[in-house]
Amino acid sequence: MQDNWIRVAEARKAESAGRDCEVRGWVRTRRDSKGGFSFIEVNDGSCLGNIQVVAPGELDNYADEVQKLTAGCSVVVAGKLVESPAKGQATELQATSLRVLGWADPETYPLQKKRHSFEKLREWAHLRTRTNTLSAVMRTRNQISQSIHNFFHENGFFYTHTPIITASDCEGAGEMFRVTTLDLDMLAKSGGPVKFEYDFFEKPAYLTVSGQLNGETYATALGRIYTFGPTFRAENSNTSRHLAEFWMVEPEAAFFDLADDMRLAEDFLKRIFTDCLNHCDEDMQFFDQRIQPGVIDQIRSVVERPFAHMTYTEAIKILETCDARFDYPISWGTDLQAEHERYLTEVHVKGPVILTDYPSSIKPFYMRVSDDGKTVAAMDVLVPGVGEIIGGSQREERLDVLTSRMTEAGLNEEDYWWYIDLRRFGTVPHAGFGLGLERAVQYVTGMSNIRDVIPFPRTPGNADF
Ligand code: ATP
Ligand code: MN
Numbered sequence: 001m002q003d004n005w006i007r008v009a010e011a012r013k014a015e016s017a018g019r020d021c022e023v024r025g026w027v028r029t030r031r032d033s034k035g036g037f038s039f040i041e042v043n044d045g046s047c048l049g050n051i052q053v054v055a056p057g058e059l060d061n062y063a064d065e066v067q068k069l070t071a072g073c074s075v076v077v078a079g080k081l082v083e084s085p086a087k088g089q090a091t092e093l094q095a096t097s098l099r100v101l102g103w104a105d106p107e108t109y110p111l112q113k114k115r116h117s118f119e120k121l122r123e124w125a126h127l128r129t130r131t132n133t134l135s136a137v138m139r140t141r142n143q144i145s146q147s148i149h150n151f152f153h154e155n156g157f158f159y160t161h162t163p164i165i166t167a168s169d170c171e172g173a174g175e176m177f178r179v180t181t182l183d184l185d186m187l188a189k190s191g192g193p194v195k196f197e198y199d200f201f202e203k204p205a206y207l208t209v210s211g212q213l214n215g216e217t218y219a220t221a222l223g224r225i226y227t228f229g230p231t232f233r234a235e236n237s238n239t240s241r242h243l244a245e246f247w248m249v250e251p252e253a254a255f256f257d258l259a260d261d262m263r264l265a266e267d268f269l270k271r272i273f274t275d276c277l278n279h280c281d282e283d284m285q286f287f288d289q290r291i292q293p294g295v296i297d298q299i300r301s302v303v304e305r306p307f308a309h310m311t312y313t314e315a316i317k318i319l320e321t322c323d324a325r326f327d328y329p330i331s332w333g334t335d336l337q338a339e340h341e342r343y344l345t346e347v348h349v350k351g352p353v354i355l356t357d358y359p360s361s362i363k364p365f366y367m368r369v370s371d372d373g374k375t376v377a378a379m380d381v382l383v384p385g386v387g388e389i390i391g392g393s394q395r396e397e398r399l400d401v402l403t404s405r406m407t408e409a410g411l412n413e414e415d416y417w418w419y420i421d422l423r424r425f426g427t428v429p430h431a432g433f434g435l436g437l438e439r440a441v442q443y444v445t446g447m448s449n450i451r452d453v454i455p456f457p458r459t460p461g462n463a464d465f
Contacts, residue, residue, distance in 0.1 A: 004078075009047035011081055014090035022078045023051055023093060026130060027104075029113065030069045038066055040098075042075060045129075048136055048282045052084065052092040053077050065100050071112060072104030072130070118452050125456055125465045133291065136283035137453050140276060141441045147275040148228060148249050148437075151268055157224040157251055162211030164230065167203055168415055175234040176206035177244075207232035210434060211250050213366070213419050216395060219252035219430055220422050226251040228437075236460050239338070240449045241386060241439060245458040252432035258368075258377040258394040261431035262354055265381055265390050266307050268435075269352070273299045276444050284444075292446025298384070299444060301351070308353040310344075312375070315355055318348055335362045341387035352383045365405040367393040368429075379433070386443050392433020399423040 005022045025044030032038045036057035041050040055066045055077075069075070076099045084092040106112070110124050111131060121128040128134045149159065165179050181200040196203050211227035218225040231248045251264065276284060277299060288296045310318075319330045319340050324347065328337045336344075336355075345353055357375040360367070367376035381390035396402045402423055406413055413420060441453040451457035456465045 007046035008042065008044045008049065008051045011051045011093065012047065012049050012089065012091055014083075016081050017083045017091050019081045020079070021081060021093075022076060023053070024076045025051075025074070027069050027071060027073045027075060029071065030067075032067060038062075038069075040066075040069060040075075040077075042077065042093075043130075043135075045135055047139075048132060048286055049089065052086065052089055053079070053095050053098070054092055055095045055098055059095065059098060061098065061100075066098055069100070070104060070106040070109070072109040074101040074104075075099065076101060118449060122451060122457070129455070132286065133447075134452070136280075136286050137441065137445050137447060138455065140280050140283050140287075140445055141437070141453060143276055143280050144272050144437065144440055144444065145228075147272045148226075148268075150275075151271045152224075152226045152251060155224070157226045157253070158218070158222045160211075160215060160218045160222070160225040160227050162208070162214035162218075162227045162229065164208055165201075165205055166208045166214075167201060167205050168213065168419075175236075176209055177232050177234045179205045179207060209233055210248065212252065212432060212434065213416075215250050215252040215432065216419070216422060216430065219254050219432065220426070220428060223255075224251070224253045238460055240451075241338070241442070243438060243450055243454060243457055243459060246450075246454065247437035249435045249437060250432060252430065254428050254430045256394070256431040257429055258356065258379060258431060261392055261394060261433060262307075262309070262356075262379050265354070265379070265392060265433055265435075269381070269390070269440075270303050272440060273303050273444065277303070287445045287447075292385075295444075295446040302383075305351065307381070308349045308351060310349075310353055310355055311357045312355055312359065313357065315340075315344055319343065322348070333359050333361060338387045341382045342384070345382045345384045345387070350384070352381060355380045355382060360405075363393070365402070365409045365411060366395050368396045369401055369405065377431075381433075383443050385446070385448075386439050389439045389443060390433050390435045392431065394429065394431040397423060397427045397429050399427065 004020060005024060008023060008025060010016060011021065011023055023042060025042040028041040028043050028050050030038055030040045038055045040053040040055055042053055043050045059066055077093060077095050078097045079093045079095040081091045082094055084090060111127055121131065129138055187194060209231055211229060215225055215227050227250045230245055232245050234244065284296055316330060316332050324343050326339050330340055356379045357370065358378045359374060360369055360376045363376050363378050367378050369376055377394035379392050380388050383389050396405060403413060403420065438450050438453050442450055445453065447453050451459065
């Protein structure tokens, strides 16, 4: 690395004025002045702002190259940073040399000055991160990922890598992608039954929908762990908050009950939000002005106040008696739809709410059955705009209750022998939850579609790039 090469984020700081340096990035705009020089806005992705380069007409390549620069060209500019007389920037770069690394034909480069819709930008997912919005989102996504690691590391949770290929279906009913090396064309031709003994793993295998079951084995050894990796769901839901491939954070802690789990979830979310406010100020200002007016105040007030709590039964009463009209009917025993979640958070609570004690009939077998025999020690964190952001529970630690729940769910105990062993040998109360990373990014940035907060979204019918 050349000694005096600095990123634009640093070049823009007032205290950098006076430095001789080099900046490397991509041209956003060029404007030629009547005085015989040009202003070139250069962005290198390190921050939202550009550095304004002032390119004097005396540069050797001024007429041949500088005056031909257009959006998307890559350049290396050397010169001196000086205080800028212009508004909105502390510094500008007085160029002594400007080298063009790569041209970008303005006839074919898609990101011209005009604004494109997010839908259109998805068609150029390989270039869209060069726009203000997408780069701000991706820097914020990075901050959230860092905060997740920092929070858990500081609280004694060990980062654990759970497998992506699995032969067990964590939810019992999850829709999973199959992993196979069988020759599907041959199978289709022969029309015969599928012989999994000839498949790679000698049995059916899938992409994981959750790292939880494996995570529990580590929590009951290391005490506190978290997984953070890609998860896959083959559900055919074309919504603004579902992806076929998304990143999930799943802490799991031994000797935690539901109350401990909820406290962990609240502290965790507040830490993420605080870090975004403190470390992504410029990007957050942008979201506040351009994406969702008021998002900064919203996040700030969430950090300052305790989360609301409500049982599922209370929530149903509220939904049954309120004035709102819902597309899906609601009564005790039915799962909440997005419209119900949004009513509770946006209209009733006007902030995040933790719903607890769901009917056992709508929750997976591993959630702990409560004394009433009808509900489980589950908790979902719902937030305005997004709905469910976290789903968690205290896990069933009693061997007999767990196995009878598995039977009810139609699951084969032999397939889960190792999971059941955790209840056979030194069982302990334990709890955990799953946060969808993209939903957290959506909430913090105010972006309305989940496809715009992951670099390359995978959804039904779309695995381009
Ligand atoms: P939903 O009811 O919203 O479909 P879920 O109850 O199926 O979600 P869980 O199995 O509880 O989801 O997964 C834990 C978390 O993972 C959710 O709270 C959510 O933040 C996230 N999540 C689940 N499914 C998806 C998906 N298809 N795309 C993105 N994030 C998801
Ligand atoms: Mn859930």
